Amino acid sequence: MNLTVGDILALPGLEALRLRAGQRHCHRPVRWYYVAENEGIADWVMGGELVFVTGINHTRDEANLLRLLQEGHQNGIAGMVILTGEAFIHAIPDSVVAQADALGIPLIEQPYMLKMVIVTQLVGTALVQRDSLLRSQREILTQLLTGDYPSIELTRQRASHLQLTLNRPHRVITLRLSGIPALFDNAPPDRAEAQLQAARQALRQALEERLATLPASLPLVTLGELFILFWPEVDAAFLDGKAWLGEMRQSLSPSLQPLSLFCGLSCTVTQAHHYRRGLGEARRALEVAESMRPDKGICDFSALGVLQLLTAIPDQELLNRFMKETLGPLFATNRKHPALLIDTLEAILQENGNVIKAAERLGIHRNTLNQRLQRIERQSDHRVNDPQWRLNVSVALLIWRMSHAQQQEFL
Structure with missing residues (x-):
């Protein structure tokens, strides 16, 4: 996984660094380090940086340090290191420590006696080494996901050498930001691009922070617009993961707007050469989540039932x-509610043919429902209680909901 704040604190040669606040957030991944040479940092960080504050070029009083923390929080920094000593910043004010704890930012004190050049060299070297390892790990995982590997035995050998734990059950999870075309339609290209990249960075950071808390976790992989997780399915870990996905989606929602986040989960994958199947299942579940369950935003392929078959048809x-042959006769383009009869038929099926409950579900009188059923039978040339036609209608309704067809014309 990515180098975290905690990993940096444990590097040999950096024993003099002292964690002052934000201990619960030391699992945050560090993308790179940044030495703050300006009064503020908002225009100079992109998220994931470990920010070093020296006080050499600017007066770093209590108010300025509090401002830096606030800007760092808003821009998603991984942590902040403040150099203290006689020359510039004598000590970290208690208010700064308290604010770092309140914002969840790891705050580290570095004595001036520990030279900055040594710290940045050690941190930079560790980041480069970890990045090289991650690139190789992601290459192996991408090969397994796409099926583009020379041989499974060689791939397993490389995975073992690269410390990838593939010999335990996982679920493949795909995540995608939806609404990108609308974003670019409604905003100037430069602003839309900035919003998109900010949303992607916020999502990436949330995912990597969570992965950093899992033992022997596999790294995050990206394929085009997809973010791909490999979630261990041991004990209650996967149930916790599903709950966390829902919580993360809800907590990130305000910062992602006008985009939305959708997630698809595969069935359990137990062998490395089955990761390609897992990706296919997760992608199909993602499509169902986006088209049929936008309110929940998450879909588990293993719970799809007959939709597993429908989504597999290329x-x-x-x-x-x-769908059109089955439902087309019931769709009235010249009416205010063109799908009225289809919604009525769906209610009847959901209530197992119980007319009273179906009328209650639709909020209409039973006589009105009977009149609609007569229209359905007349226009479709089928009896509602015909079991074969009810089966066809049930499948057609699934296709309709799955494909956004309710927004299109049938003919």
């Missing part, structure tokens, strides 16, 4: 044609 036109 010929989308075949599915659409079946």
Whole structure:
């Protein structure tokens, strides 16, 4: 995994560094380090930096240090290191320590006697080494996900050498930000791009922070617009992971707007050469989450039932044609509510043919429901209680919901 604040504190040669606040957040991944030479840092950090504050070029009084923490929090820094000694910043004020704790920012004190050149060299070297390892690990995982590897035995050998733990059950989880076309349609390109990259960085940081808390976790992988996690399925770890995904999606929602986050989960993957299947399942579950369950935002492929079969059919036109042939006669383009009869039929199926409960579900009188059922049978040329037609309708309704077809014309 990425080098964390805690990893940096444990580097040989940096024993003089002292953690003053934010101990619970030392698992934050460090993307790089930044030495603050300006009065503020908001324009100079992108998220994930370990910020060093020296006080050499600017007066670093209590107010300025508090401001730096606030700007760092808003921009997602990994942590802050404040150099203390006789020359510039004599001591870290208690208010700064308290604010770092309140904001969840690891705050580290570095004595001036520990030379900055030594610290940055050790940190920079460790970051480069870890980045090189991560690139190789992600290369192996990408090969397994795409099926593009020379041989499974060689891939396993490389994975073992690169400290990748593949011999335990995992779920493949795909995450994607939705609404990107609308973002660029409604904002100037430069502002839309900035919003997109800020959202992606916020998501990446949240995912990597969580992965850093898992023992022997596999690194985050990106394929195009997809973020891909490998979540261990041992004991209650996966149930905790599903709960965390929902909580993360909710907590990130304000910072991601106008984009939305959707997640798809595969069935359990127990062998390295099955990761490709896991990715396919997770992607199909992601499509269902986005099209059929936007309020929840998360879909588990193992819970899809017959949708597992429908999402595996590559010929989308075949599915659409079946849906149109089955439901098309009930769709009225010239009416205020063109899908009225389809919604009525769906209510009948959901209530197992119980007319009273279906009428209650729709909020209409039973006589009104009976009139609609007569129209359905007349226009479809099928009896509602015909078991074969009910099966066809059930499948067609799933395709309709899955493909956003309710937003399109049938014919």
